[in-house]
Amino acid sequence: MGKQILILPGDGIGPEIMAEAVKVLELANDKFQLGFELSYDDLGGAAIDKYGVPLADETLERARAADAVLLGAVGGPKWDSIDPAIRPERGLLKIRSQLGLFGNLRPALLYPQLADASSLKPEVVAGLDILIVRELTGGIYFGQPRENKVFDNGERMAYDTLPYSESEIRRIAKVGFDMARVRSKKLCSVDKANVLASSQLWRAVVQEVAKDYPDVELSHMYVDNAAMQLVRAPKQFDVIVTDNMFGDILSDEASMLTGSIGMLPSASLDANSKGMYEPCHGSAPDIAGKGIANPLATILSVSMMLRYSFSQTQAADAIERAVSDVLDQGLRTGDIWSEGCQKVDTRTMGDAVVAAL
Amino acid sequence: MGKQILILPGDGIGPEIMAEAVKVLELANDKFQLGFELSYDDLGGAAIDKYGVPLADETLERARAADAVLLGAVGGPKWDSIDPAIRPERGLLKIRSQLGLFGNLRPALLYPQLADASSLKPEVVAGLDILIVRELTGGIYFGQPRENKVFDNGERMAYDTLPYSESEIRRIAKVGFDMARVRSKKLCSVDKANVLASSQLWRAVVQEVAKDYPDVELSHMYVDNAAMQLVRAPKQFDVIVTDNMFGDILSDEASMLTGSIGMLPSASLDANSKGMYEPCHGSAPDIAGKGIANPLATILSVSMMLRYSFSQTQAADAIERAVSDVLDQGLRTGDIWSEGCQKVDTRTMGDAVVAAL
Ligand SMILES: CC(C)[C@H](C(=O)O)[C@@H](O)C(=O)O
Ligand SMILES: CC(C)[C@H](C(=O)O)[C@@H](O)C(=O)O
Numbered sequence: 001m002g003k004q005i006l007i008l009p010g011d012g013i014g015p016e017i018m019a020e021a022v023k024v025l026e027l028a029n030d031k032f033q034l035g036f037e038l039s040y041d042d043l044g045g046a047a048i049d050k051y052g053v054p055l056a057d058e059t060l061e062r063a064r065a066a067d068a069v070l071l072g073a074v075g076g077p078k079w080d081s082i083d084p085a086i087r088p089e090r091g092l093l094k095i096r097s098q099l100g101l102f103g104n105l106r107p108a109l110l111y112p113q114l115a116d117a118s119s120l121k122p123e124v125v126a127g128l129d130i131l132i133v134r135e136l137t138g139g140i141y142f143g144q145p146r147e148n149k150v151f152d153n154g155e156r157m158a159y160d161t162l163p164y165s166e167s168e169i170r171r172i173a174k175v176g177f178d179m180a181r182v183r184s185k186k187l188c189s190v191d192k193a194n195v196l197a198s199s200q201l202w203r204a205v206v207q208e209v210a211k212d213y214p215d216v217e218l219s220h221m222y223v224d225n226a227a228m229q230l231v232r233a234p235k236q237f238d239v240i241v242t243d244n245m246f247g248d249i250l251s252d253e254a255s256m257l258t259g260s261i262g263m264l265p266s267a268s269l270d271a272n273s274k275g276m277y278e279p280c281h282g283s284a285p286d287i288a289g290k291g292i293a294n295p296l297a298t299i300l301s302v303s304m305m306l307r308y309s310f311s312q313t314q315a316a317d318a319i320e321r322a323v324s325d326v327l328d329q330g331l332r333t334g335d336i337w338s339e340g341c342q343k344v345d346t347r348t349m350g351d352a353v354v355a356a357l
Numbered sequence: 358m359g360k361q362i363l364i365l366p367g368d369g370i371g372p373e374i375m376a377e378a379v380k381v382l383e384l385a386n387d388k389f390q391l392g393f394e395l396s397y398d399d400l401g402g403a404a405i406d407k408y409g410v411p412l413a414d415e416t417l418e419r420a421r422a423a424d425a426v427l428l429g430a431v432g433g434p435k436w437d438s439i440d441p442a443i444r445p446e447r448g449l450l451k452i453r454s455q456l457g458l459f460g461n462l463r464p465a466l467l468y469p470q471l472a473d474a475s476s477l478k479p480e481v482v483a484g485l486d487i488l489i490v491r492e493l494t495g496g497i498y499f500g501q502p503r504e505n506k507v508f509d510n511g512e513r514m515a516y517d518t519l520p521y522s523e524s525e526i527r528r529i530a531k532v533g534f535d536m537a538r539v540r541s542k543k544l545c546s547v548d549k550a551n552v553l554a555s556s557q558l559w560r561a562v563v564q565e566v567a568k569d570y571p572d573v574e575l576s577h578m579y580v581d582n583a584a585m586q587l588v589r590a591p592k593q594f595d596v597i598v599t600d601n602m603f604g605d606i607l608s609d610e611a612s613m614l615t616g617s618i619g620m621l622p623s624a625s626l627d628a629n630s631k632g633m634y635e636p637c638h639g640s641a642p643d644i645a646g647k648g649i650a651n652p653l654a655t656i657l658s659v660s661m662m663l664r665y666s667f668s669q670t671q672a673a674d675a676i677e678r679a680v681s682d683v684l685d686q687g688l689r690t691g692d693i694w695s696e697g698c699q700k701v702d703t704r705t706m707g708d709a710v711v712a713a714l
Contacts, residue, residue: 084557087551089551089552093552119477119478119481119588119589119590120476120477120478120588121476121477121478124476140519140552140553141552143516146553146554147554148554148557148558155522155523155524156522156523156558156562157520157521157522157523157558158520158521158554158555158557158558158559159500159518159519159520159521159554159555160518160519160553160554160555161516161517161518161519162497162516162517162518162519163514163515163516164514164515164516165512165513165514166512166513166514167512192602192605194444194446195446195450195497195498196497196503196517197503197504197505197515197516197517198515198516198517200441200505200515201505201513201514201515205513223605223606224605224606224608224609225609227584227606227607227609227610227613228609228610228612228613228618229613230610231476231477231588231610231613231614232476232613232616233476245549246606248549248580248581249580249581249584249603249606250584251581252581252582252584252585253584253585253587253588253610255585256584256585256586256588256589257588259589261585
């Protein structure tokens with residue numbers, strides 16, 4: 001039996017961009033004889049509409065059985081006013097947690113063809129290539145206890161817990177060091193060790209793991225300073241490793257430095273490199289259904305999947321080259337369009353990548 | 358008896374920049390007959406050296422008795438390896454908490470004379486004028502329980518708690534709305550209500566407070582999106598109100614958008630507008646003692662003090678005008694220097710502001 005890929009198009013622009021990514025995946029499947037078998041299911045709002053919950057048990061079982069999951073995007077105004085416990089995002093958090101996808105890789109890469117799109121000065125971001133490694137199944141996102149309560153005097157209060165264990169920190173630190181090792185051998189660990197107990201343990205464990213990677217240069221930075229340095233001089237960074245919440249904030253900031261978040265894929269991996277792959281951008285409800293969304297981040301997520309879950313380097317490289325080719329041809333969806341380029345819709349962009357491949 | 362101002366020069370460049378700010382304060386004191394009496398003490402590393410702790414009880418008593426506190430900066434490598442419980446930052450956190458300085462105002466203002474200093478494109482940041490209102494005495498910075506522990510199996514774990522009560526949220530939300538009211542009547546509340554229980558209460562309470570400010574337009578944004586939008590289109594913001602940790606991160610990011618963090622003051626206020634005033638930048642140990650640091654953020658902190666704690670609008674305006682004048686004259690310390698301007702040292706800059714005043 002071939003490798004099983006579960007496709008979750010999700011909400012908003014999810015189905016449109018996924019349709020193009022699947023074309024590319026199917027072509028790569030044939031061309032490189034990958035033997036993939038695709039199946040489909042729903043997550044997020046689409047799952048609420050179909051199953052009444054943002055992640056159905058049967059979907060989770062299918063995801064567990066699959067060798068990799070490809071996700072579009074989840075969420076939208078339609079589900080904004082429903083019970084917080086079953087909002088679309090809950091499905092995303094649950095699948096991350098249940099599949100043990102603790103290692104989130106978020107590249108912030110500036111495509112030379114799109115250098116103008118950034119709100120930063122060209123000399124500050126030219127050649128930008130950062131990889132954020134975010135811990136994805138621990139910390140304050142999942143910490144217990146968490147509660148909303150009312151005191152006897154009627155005052156409400158709420159709290160969350162930010163826990164990290166040594167083993168959780170160790171395994172994500174290793175991902176950071178492994179990534180740094182195959183890139184430029186520089187790892188920056190971001191924490192708030194001058195204030196948080198969890199960050200003090202984070203820093204201590206990262207330092208211990210560093211002993212196994214004498215070839216990688218480790219530095220530490222406080223999260224407030226990192227948020228500042230990403231704006232001031234982002235090219236000082238290569239690989240950044242950080243916790244779930246700081247990673248959420250810094251990876252979004254870093255991706256926006258490129259000015260083209262419609263181009264950025266991501267991977268969420270478990271201990272055996274089984275993974276879920278999705279674009280960094282959201283479900284963009286404002287343009288959903290119009291056929292104008294940029295499918296390239298999802299197409300590049302396919303490439304990441306081939307690289308990280310299946311070690312199909314050749315096929316992964318070919319997809320990345322095809323994307324670069326269509327940019328060279330001057331094709332642009334609205335989000336990355338600039339004067340002198342040809343504005344195309346979602347399908348035309350997908351077809352162009354297929355043709356280039 | 359006159360109004361008492363407690364001066365805490367602190368560490369690193371603190372004493373140098375404070376010397377210039379005090380010159381300006383003393384001149385304003387005479388010129389506008391403010392009747393201020395100044396006294397001095399130590400905080401942070403300087404206090405560790407003198408008292409063995411980063412905030413001595415007697416210093417805290419003096420700060421309580423004072424009508425306002427002016428602070429330089431704290432911290433430095435000299436105290437990096439001491440017991441975390443008495444590190445310089447602990448003194449800063451303790452004085453904030455003990456004086457009840459829950460309302461932290463951090464302006465990110467781009468001086469037209471320094472437009473080039475930003476790493477962002479001029480059209481993205483020209484005229485930038487954001488005020489971040491950060492909750493400063495609650496949340497994960499002070500939440501209990503927090504612990505570092507070792508399980509029976511030898512595994513270490515650590516956790517922090519992020520609590521907010523209705524009344525804590527209400528009072529900082531009011532500061533946000535009050536500030537928005539005297540600015541452009543737009544308030545953006547930043548949280549992570551799609552994940553955190555504390556953020557759900559935060560959002561609910563901010564919405565309740567909004568009923569008392571029908572003239573202010575309220576919006577909500579997730580912190581990851583805010584970090585992104587600050588890079589993409591920062592001028593969409595006027596006043597941002599957020600919790601302690603998010604405020605730490607976003608205010609540093611926002612201040613760096615201006616490219617001249619050496620220019621930015623801050624205020625930390627209690628319920629009666631008693632406050633502590635300090636520059637946004639740190640103690641810059643690398644240039645300490647060289648006499649080249651930029652004293653303008655500390656001088657502008659004096660102006661904020663006159664405005665917020667003493668309602669001396671005229672004197673506050675005069676200091677801001679004097680700072681703008683010296684920039685017009687082309688005087689620049691190293692951090693804000695650019696081609697065609699005159700590079701000056703700390704003292705020359707301070708003297709120029711005194712002369713302009
Ligand atoms: C939708 C939300 C829960 C999610 C997160 O905060 O992790 C998103 O922002 C992301 O970064 O993937
Ligand atoms: C020094 C540190 C504890 C402090 C903070 O995190 O609040 C600083 O970063 C600040 O923003 O004033």
